[in-house]
Amino acid sequence: MSFAQQLIDWRRELHQYPELSLQEFETTRRVRQWLEEAGLRFVPVSLPTGVVVEVGQGEKIIALRADIDALPIDEAVDVPFASRNKGVMHACGHDIHTSVMLGAALLLKEKEAQLPGKVRILFQPAEENFGGAKRLIAAGALENVSAIFGMHNEPGLPVGAFATRGGPFYANVDRLVIEVNGKGAHAARPQEGIDAIVVASQLVVALQTVASRSVDTLDSVVLSVTRILGGNTWNVLPEKVELEGTLRTHRQDVREHVKARVNAIAAGLAQAFNADIQVHWHAGPSALVNDAQWAAFARDVADWHGYQTKEADLHMGGEDFAVYLEQIPGAFVSIGSASEYGLHHPAFNPDEALIEDASRYFALLAEKALLHA
Numbered sequence: 001m002s003f004a005q006q007l008i009d010w011r012r013e014l015h016q017y018p019e020l021s022l023q024e025f026e027t028t029r030r031v032r033q034w035l036e037e038a039g040l041r042f043v044p045v046s047l048p049t050g051v052v053v054e055v056g057q058g059e060k061i062i063a064l065r066a067d068i069d070a071l072p073i074d075e076a077v078d079v080p081f082a083s084r085n086k087g088v089m090h091a092c093g094h095d096i097h098t099s100v101m102l103g104a105a106l107l108l109k110e111k112e113a114q115l116p117g118k119v120r121i122l123f124q125p126a127e128e129n130f131g132g133a134k135r136l137i138a139a140g141a142l143e144n145v146s147a148i149f150g151m152h153n154e155p156g157l158p159v160g161a162f163a164t165r166g167g168p169f170y171a172n173v174d175r176l177v178i179e180v181n182g183k184g185a186h187a188a189r190p191q192e193g194i195d196a197i198v199v200a201s202q203l204v205v206a207l208q209t210v211a212s213r214s215v216d217t218l219d220s221v222v223l224s225v226t227r228i229l230g231g232n233t234w235n236v237l238p239e240k241v242e243l244e245g246t247l248r249t250h251r252q253d254v255r256e257h258v259k260a261r262v263n264a265i266a267a268g269l270a271q272a273f274n275a276d277i278q279v280h281w282h283a284g285p286s287a288l289v290n291d292a293q294w295a296a297f298a299r300d301v302a303d304w305h306g307y308q309t310k311e312a313d314l315h316m317g318g319e320d321f322a323v324y325l326e327q328i329p330g331a332f333v334s335i336g337s338a339s340e341y342g343l344h345h346p347a348f349n350p351d352e353a354l355i356e357d358a359s360r361y362f363a364l365l366a367e368k369a370l371l372h373a
């Protein structure tokens with residue numbers, strides 16, 4: 001079997017058995033088994049899921065990272081290797097990333113004797129819920145690592161295309177939960193209650209003004225309300241409505257300013273309508289900030305490798321690779337996967353043709369980075 005076919009077969013097997021964040025037990029077992037068969041050396045990390053291997057010798061260490069988890073989505077792609085775990089799907093292409101880094105591990109293993117240092121390859125659990133990088137770091141995965149590299153497939157780019165940028169790349173991610181507490185009443189006697197649904201509705205509309213009317217138009221901000229829950233029948237005004245949503249920014253000062261505006265609007269509406277509104281913020285990963293030099297280096301190697309490269313646009317998504325880059329320098333890159341449907345869509349269907357080529361790129365990048373670290 002060709003190397004490319006091997007990687008595609010592995011990807012398809014991972015794709016058929018996707019697992020949610022921190023439940024990647026079978027994925028971990030498979031990845032371990034394939035790496036073991038290829039003779040890779042495991043770095044012990046005391047985590048229930050995830051795998052770390054090392055190849056080469058010497059003091060210098062460069063790290064590569066793949067994420068291995070999937071999403072709670074029902075797959076709507078009609079392929080023979082569609083998800084067999086109902087309600088779970090590799091809709092972000094982490095199966096692709098995993099097979100790319102499996103390939104890189106095998107390629108590096110072949111030339112282990114010539115490597116001017118070590119390459120540590122992290123198969124990270126729980127990217128989607130933004131907890132995995134932190135856990136791996138706590139387990140020692142970054143110890144003595146000089147620089148780290150990782151990828152995300154980019155459905156909007158063709159296969160063979162590559163993009164990255166120095167400085168901020170992916171966004172600061174915040175989740176917010178808002179509780180609107182009114183007063184229940186008979187729906188026919190609203191004057192006796194405080195209508196939490198009406199207050200919540202005003203709040204959703206008022207929040208639209210934050211990005212559009214109180215932030216510099218040149219700064220990137222997304223504030224979305226994504227869930228609204230309240231009431232359970234037709235003739236009762238509910239006591240409480242819960243809203244949930246997300247804030248995405250690239251600059252810390254903008255992030256703080258928007259949070260302050262949301263809190264102020266909620267407090268003002270609460271007072272105006274005699275309701276009680278509680279805003280709870282849950283910080284996700286901070287903005288992913290690529291090291292300028294390593295990003296330029298990764299792009300140079302990509303040019304040399306034969307990718308069509310370009311400067312990446314700012315991305316409003318979150319990516320917990322950011323957590324590694326808070327500790328050590330490195331670069332995160334986008335590689336074209338040419339899917340008609342985007343990430344997290346039930347019909348997301350990346351082109352597997354990117355896998356082998358990306359494996360060769362990351363093996364080359366790690367080797368060249370060892371010479372520069």
Ligand SMILES: [Zn+2]
Pocket residue numbers: 091092128343344
């Ligand atoms: Zn994702």
Ligand SMILES: [Zn+2]
Pocket residue numbers: 092093094127152
């Ligand atoms: Zn992803």
